[in-house]
Amino acid sequence: MSESSSPVQGVVQVLTQSSDTLFLLLGAIMVFLMHAGFAFLEVGTVRRKNQVNALVKILADFGVSALAYFFIGYWVAYGGHFFSSAETLSQGNGYELVKFFFLMTFAAAIPAIVSGGIAERARFYPILIATFLTVGLVYPFFEGIVWNGNFGIQAWFENSFGAGFHDFAGSVVVHGVGGWIALIAVIFLGMRKGRVRAGKHTNFAPSNIPFLALGAWILCVGWFGFNVMSAQSLDGISGLVALNSLMAMVGGIVVALIAGKNDPGFIHNGPLAGLVAICAGSDLMHPIGALITGGFAGGLFVYLFTYLQNNTTIDDVLGVWPLHGICGAWGGVAAGIFGQTALGGLGGVSLTVQFLGTVLGITVAVIGAVFVYGLLHKLTGLRLSEEDEFLGADLAIHKISSINED
Structure with missing residues (x-):
């Protein structure tokens, strides 16, 4: 019986591997397509004289x-x-x-x-050098800590608090890190010329x-490729992740619609705020928890972006720090709140660890x-230069x- 079943088991294994490879490849293509979304979001937001550059x-x-991730970053994060x-x-x-892709x-x-934060006044090649360094070193350093257990930090979290830092699809690892990097870049660049006229901020x-x-x-x-396919295999796919992503997106839309007073810029960024926030706990939360998480993120983005643009010297063109940095951090903490079984979540997550991991x-x-x-x-x-x-x-x-x- 074992001899006859061996070829069958081999075929099943090959089919499973091939299916997982195809599944992850489709996810990679969907996330790759998102970069067109980043591009057109920036193109539509900047002034016409900066559209080609975007x-x-x-x-x-x-x-x-x-190149940075192929030669350095993947090795830093995973040793591969x-x-x-x-x-x-x-x-x-x-x-x-395909997993690397x-x-x-x-x-x-x-x-x-x-890119969205530093638009309209950044030099081209110095920013590409910054890209190489951040993707090759800074981002994979934290990625490896969370998703590969590097430096024993996740093990320490588990031994000390009973759970590791949970970030299923990157609220903090990707969006939070990207948003806070953007804040520093924006501060170094300063405000665009003409933003302050007669002592008042002009948008x-x-x-x-x-x-x-x-x-x-x-x-x-x-x-939905970013979140659902973070399972990285067919047997790990979860309809809960898909529904939670949808509900968080809807929450972001509705709250941004109300808080943003029908402004199309806010309405179209609201769903993105909700999706940023749900990445971390999309596999844990109840859909109502996801709705609240996304709605709170939509409101956070509208109010914080409005305050920054009208009251500070932080000239974040697309509002990437509020959208990714703050909403990403909120998502990391929210996973520790709405992931609890008492609030309908699946459990296995610690609010203390979620806070500490987010701060890290x-x-x-x-x-x-x-x-x-x-x-x-x-x-x-x-x-x-001012002339350029x-x-x-x-x-x-x-x-x-x-x-x-x-």
Whole structure:
């Protein structure tokens, strides 16, 4: 019986591996598509003279991110490398290779997040150097702690508090880290020229609401690959993750609609705020908990972005620190609240650990960003000249406008 079943077991194993590989590949493609969402969200928000730069920057960042993660970041996070034969690398239907692709698209989200905050006044090549350093070193350092158990921190959490830091799809690991890195970059760059007139803050209107909306829609669709396919295998897929992602997105929409007083920019960023917040606990929460988590995130984004734009010198063009940094941190903590069985969650999570892990992620991001952007600020400068900023990044950097006037 065992001899006859052995070939059957082999076939089943091959089919399972192939199915998991295909599943994760589709997830990687969906997250890759999200970078188009980042691009169009930025294109629609910046002034017309900076639209080409937004598109080029996102794609160039992706290419640099892939190299940084391939040669350095993946090794820092997981101890893996690609310096072996193609035959060895492709064993098991190449599942590990597709897993790298999937994780790399997460890593590449870091500079895509930062890009929206520093838009309209950043120099091109110094920012690409910052991308290489943050994706190669800063982000994977924290990623490895949370998702690979590096440095024994997760083990310490479990021994001390009975649970590790839970971040299923990256509220803190990806969005929180990206948002806090962006805050430091924005502070180093300073405000755009013309934002303060006669002692009062002036907000530049988005150049193209349809492009902004298109970017938000692409991100929303891709996010279901970001969250659901973080299971990384078919047997781990959860309808709960999908429903929780949906409910958090809806909560973000409705609250941003009310708090934002029908402003299309807020309405299209509301669902993104909800989706950022639900990443960490999407596999644990009850859908009502997810709805509350997303709704609170939508309100957080509207009020904090409005306050920053009207009352501070923090000129965060797309509001990426409120959206990713603050809502990501809220998501990490919310997993420890609504993941509890007393509130309908699945349990196995500690609020204390969620708070400590979130603070750790913020600390790593801030220290890493201060080093990277501070070093580049001293060595090369980060900001366009006043003349180039007035001319616009499209003509100053790329020598072409987004619209042919002929």
